[in-house]
Amino acid sequence: MAKCLLENNNTLHLMVQDPNTLFVYWHISADYLQMATKELQSIHPGLHLRLVEEEYRGSSVSASYQFPQRQYHGSAYFHGQRPFRTYHAELGLTYHGGFFAVLRSETALTPPAGRPGHQPDKDTELPALLPFAYSPPEQMRGRGE
Numbered sequence: 001m002a003k004c005l006l007e008n009n010n011t012l013h014l015m016v017q018d019p020n021t022l023f024v025y026w027h028i029s030a031d032y033l034q035m036a037t038k039e040l041q042s043i044h045p046g047l048h049l050r051l052v053e054e055e056y057r058g059s060s061v062s063a064s065y066q067f068p069q070r071q072y073h074g075s076a077y078f079h080g081q082r083p084f085r086t087y088h089a090e091l092g093l094t095y096h097g098g099f100f101a102v103l104r105s106e107t108a109l110t111p112p113a114g115r116p117g118h119q120p121d122k123d124t125e126l127p128a129l130l131p132f133a134y135s136p137p138e139q140m141r142g143r144g145e
Helices: 002-006 030-037
Strands: 011-018 021-027 047-055 058-067 073-078 086-095 098-104
Touching (some): 011 098, 021 047, 047 073, 047 098, 058 073
Antiparallel strands (some): 021 073, 047 058, 086 098
């Protein structure tokens, strides 16, 4: 049974549909869920699915669903999200005082809104630029290159 639990039978996938909509689907085995709940006290029935927006200042829960019964297979849409943001999904259990993530998806980046080449509004907060990202040659002068 332990080998089965470690195989790729338990998955949570997050996909981008458009700049404001993400889609998530999952499969979790009853054995894996039972193993996760074994040590938790005062656990609430059902599963909790949440979408987490990742920012350089930290992460915040952007949206969530509470399923009253344990759904071993399922899917959901997250509408009204922000363009050009990084998200991940977590499927877990809620208990007195917290949330215990059982599965976590890979991150997904929503595309910018608007047509290609369109400049975002001044009020749009863009992700931070990485210091090691490619710089055009004309901007590299003066750094010893």
